[in-house]
Amino acid sequence: MQTPLIIAIDGPAASGKGTLARRLAANLGLRHLDTGLTYRATAHRLLQHGLPLENLSAAETAARQVDLHDLDRTTLSQHEIGEAASKIAVMPSVRRILVDKQREFASAMPGAVLDGRDIGTVVCPQAKVKLYVTAAAPVRARRRHEELLAKNGSDDFDAILADIERRDARDMARDDSPLRPAVDAYLLDTSQMDIEAAFSAAKVIINDALAAERKI
Numbered sequence: 711m712q713t714p715l716i717i718a719i720d721g722p723a724a725s726g727k728g729t730l731a732r733r734l735a736a737n738l739g740l741r742h743l744d745t746g747l748t749y750r751a752t753a754h755r756l757l758q759h760g761l762p763l764e765n766l767s768a769a770e771t772a773a774r775q776v777d778l779h780d781l782d783r784t785t786l787s788q789h790e791i792g793e794a795a796s797k798i799a800v801m802p803s804v805r806r807i808l809v810d811k812q813r814e815f816a817s818a819m820p821g822a823v824l825d826g827r828d829i830g831t832v833v834c835p836q837a838k839v840k841l842y843v844t845a846a847a848p849v850r851a852r853r854r855h856e857e858l859l860a861k862n863g864s865d866d867f868d869a870i871l872a873d874i875e876r877r878d879a880r881d882m883a884r885d886d887s888p889l890r891p892a893v894d895a896y897l898l899d900t901s902q903m904d905i906e907a908a909f910s911a912a913k914v915i916i917n918d919a920l921a922a923e924r925k926i
């Protein structure tokens with residue numbers, strides 16, 4: 711029986727995992743899910759309704775209402791929503807609701823590339839290939855700064871770096887599904903790589919891993 715080809719891509723904030731996941735999915739003919747958007751959509755609903763982020767039952771209801779086919783990246787990419795997302799992401803019951811949706815997405819043929827914080831460790835531990843993408847925090851902040859400058863015309867580098875470091879610390883310290891590489895993940899540090907070089911390196915890792923599996 712054929713099983714879906716799942717590629718798991720995890721990493722800290724602004725590490726380039728989304729850029730890589732999108733390109734790999736297009737290249738491999740797979741679907742792509744940015745799981746961060748599911749946490750952002752949950753937090754956004756609470757913010758929209760003026761509800762406190764600590765309101766567990768409201769957060770659970772908001773998580774149930776997340777529609778994977780209706781995730782508006784432009785709205786959800788706002789900095790305040792990312793910060794709020796990392797606060798509600800510590801709630802185990804909220805995570806269970808979103809993880810169920812993410813697993814359902816991953817289970818359809820021909821497979822998918824999912825990026826997030828816990829894909830290789832929790833959501834899809836059976837993934838055929840797991841990548842943990844990272845880069846030094848100031849490098850990540852510089853890339854995000856350039857992205858926001860191009861979009862908004864101005865932005866504060868120090869605030870972006872502080873945001874990245876605060877979110878990484880919260881994501882790594884939480885009890886449920888903390889951000890960490892799966893034991894069988896390939897580490898890809900892109901501090902010295904541009905997008906093209908990171909994509910080529912990821913492709914080599916994936917092709918080698920799939921070829922090695924075919925020989926077993």
Ligand SMILES: Nc1ncnc2c1ncn2[C@@H]1O[C@H](COP(=O)(O)OP(=O)(O)OP(=O)(O)O)[C@@H](O)[C@H]1O
Pocket residue numbers: 721722723724725726727728729730746853854857900903904905906908
């Ligand atoms: N290797 C790279 N070299 C230079 N810029 C990069 C590289 N990878 C990604 N970028 C740029 O860095 C920024 C952050 O990348 P991206 O949005 O893919 O990160 P992310 O890990 O998905 O972020 P988030 O944690 O917010 O979901 C984008 O502007 C992207 O174009």
Ligand SMILES: Nc1ccn([C@@H]2O[C@H](COP(=O)(O)O)[C@@H](O)[C@H]2O)c(=O)n1
Pocket residue numbers: 723724745746747749750792795796797799825826827828829877881
């Ligand atoms: N699998 C995931 C994905 C995301 N989160 C949390 O959501 C926040 C926003 O994610 P982005 O990828 O859009 O930056 C992130 O800081 C995490 O707290 C998660 O817990 N698990």
